[in-house]
Amino acid sequence: MDKIVNIKNLTINDNKNNILVNGVSLSIEKGEIFGLVGESGSGKTLTAKSIINLLPENLDYKVDLIETIGKNIVDMTKNEKRELIGKNVGFIPQNTIFFLHPMIKIKNQIGDGYIYHMNKSKKEALEKASMLLSKVGFENPDDILKYYPWQLSGGMRQRVNIAMALMNDPQLIIADEPTTALDSTIQRQVIDLFKTINEELGISIILISHDLALVKHYSNRIAVMYAGQIVESGFSDDVFQNPKHPYTQLLIKIIPTFNMKKNERLSEIPGFVQETGRGNKGCVFRFRCPKAMDICSEKVIENNIENNHYYKCNLS
């Protein structure tokens, strides 16, 4: 299968030389839902943002390769990147209120990317927007278009975001904690919608979440991130049935706490995700790991077992 995203050896530093993301490589195939899991601060959002050229300007990054939609964007000019990403990638943000401009009506912001990249008229854009809005479950899409974002509820805004991400018939959608702050019925609706989009339109989706239960049901493959590294990855079924990394095991054990808030740390696992010293040798999880050994502060082994199941741990 073709790869739609391919990152090789991505390292991100902040301006104080703290390593935020350390040597992450991942690839995503066309047509799959890929789950990227981790606590807040694990670097999953930064990793995803590197794909769409959205890293904050005060961060430095080093990478061997970032392929988005099969094209290496590292050496592209700004305009080429804008064109490629704007045309082919949809971004569904966390559900905070300001992702839609509060002072611009929905109809004036939902279609502007479509008009710009696809050379369409405003009328065509509005027709398409209306169609997509009804697809994401609005019964009165033409009314929604006339509203300002603040006249909509959180769930409605998130569905507008989804419709907006679909405007250009993208090949890839990146959904960053798309269901945070939505109540659980709407959460399910939104995720079901993703599944439909994926199955009907063949759009690849990167689903970023701290919520393992959610990812488990919907993604083909997952990667678990901890403190800026991928500690385990593979097909969802393999990872869930046979978790190799102690962190993944712990995460799976605590799945029932379904409605955990975004910034809540995993209280069942003692300690915090470390913020500094992520580049040091040894295993990043050893401070919180129930199975930590002496060797873990010296080095950590990368393992690849059958079915491309990867994990980074000294245990076997």
Add this chain to the structure above:
Amino acid sequence: MSKKKNSVYSNYSLLIGIILVLFILFICILSFIHIPYAPNEMNISERFIKPNSDREHLLGTDNFGRDILSRIMVGSRTVLLVSISSVIIGALIGITLGAISAQFKKVVGSSIMRIIDGLMAFPGILLALMLVTVVGRGIAGSIIAISIFMIPTFSRLVNSMMLDTESLLYIKAAKSYGSTNMQIFIKHFVPAMLPKLVTQFSSAVGTAVMIETSLSFLGLGIQPPNSSWGLMLSEARQFFLQYSYLAVAPGIAIIITVLGFNLIGDGLNDFLLKRRS
């Protein structure tokens, strides 16, 4: 990256501001020690000497043959005396009123703040002009007018800062230990408010210099033959077409002074903001 540069910029503004203000202060202090010529001495035979053309008058002479450098130096006394003293007076009254109104919130406090609102509603130098009419022209008149002009900003600042600080725990603790209001004010409020007040003070001096020079330009400030930069510019007006240099020195002196105090105010403000975050 960007953050670093930013702090460099604000340090630059502070640094440049301090240099400019020190320069003006130096000129002012020097005027008490040595002035090249008597500032009000007229010498018709030496009228309109261009700057440094005879190597005796560095900045030239004016229409009465008075040495411009000497008049600039003596003028700096007027400008600094009027602006600094009126900001001090205005600040003291303003701080007191602000503190009283924050302390006695009900009738006294709100009526004080209402009057302050009223004073603030007069646009630009209109209030100063009105006050000058009442107290008369001259140095004293300018000082009174500018100090009253300065009261509202300081009392508003102090009032809002005190209401902010009041809720802090250590103030409540001090109250419960039975400290008097005055003790609390001096021990706790003043240190908490000092940085902001210093910032405000510096910017206010910049504004005061602008008002003083405007008033004396309009002929409502210090009266001839004494010298102030605004007055010098006003006197230069009728000869300015032929002798443009007459306006250069006083203009630049005003710009340096205002810029200096403003830059110090801005630089301090940025610095304090950064330190807090």
Add this chain to the structure above:
Amino acid sequence: MLNYLINRIKGAVIVLFLVSIITFMVLMILPGDPAQLILGTEATPDMVKDLHVSMGLDKPYYMQYGSWLIDFLRFDMGESYLYGESVSLLILNCLPVTLSIALFSMIIATLVAFIFGVLSSVKKDSFIDYFSRSIMQLGTAIPSFWIGMVFVVFFGLRLKWFPISGYVPASENFIKFLKSITLPSVVLAIGEFGLLLRIVRSSMQESISQDYMEMARVKGLSLISIYFKYALRGAMVAPLTIIGMQFAKLVGGTTVVETVFALPGLGRLVLTAVEHRDIVLLQGLVMFITTFVILITLVVDILIMFINPRIKTFERGE
């Protein structure tokens, strides 16, 4: 919204009332007898007394204040002893001059502030940013009477582009009108754009850091769209408020510039009243200008509330 409106109007009325008391009191404690001043030194005591009665000066202060305020509300501000004309008429004659230069200078200041404010926030810490911040500081530090004199000599006398003084009404000759107000307006604008530039720059920066900008970038919109449609739109409220306030303050702050360019505006009228201690004229002028300023500020606030109806509720979240 209605509550805000009512409170805002209530506040304005109270401030106006206070302003009227301050104005009346300050000018009442003025040393010297206004009647004496009007009649000159040769007047007999009887004449002075008669004038006292006809001016209402024999009544107690609060009565004087009351009738003065009521007259003012009827736009009757008495008669200037200096001009021998009604103060309202004098004000109406001078108002267009001051309004023209205030308005024109605000347009210039707004253009400059937005161009440099947007550029310097988009290219933060670039040359253009440092340049903008430098002219911002310099603009506020240059005295208007000085730069006015420089302009008169340079643009008026050397280049002969603009007249060096005087005012031509727009109804008479529009081109000449524009020429006559250009230099004074530019001078005023130099003093005003700094503050506005500062506000534009900081609210642009705030707006640029908002989430919707991230969305606009992912959508790959053109830079013009990103910065003007999204960033600037989100950064308009504070600058608009300041523009309104500055315009209002300019109406009362043109004395110096009108003096330099010999324009027959309100500011000059104020100065004449101060110089000749024409109290009736000064009272009327101060009251009129301040009322005007308060009303303009009120109108601007209300307009912004309508442009941006729910912004406050929105910021508080759901």
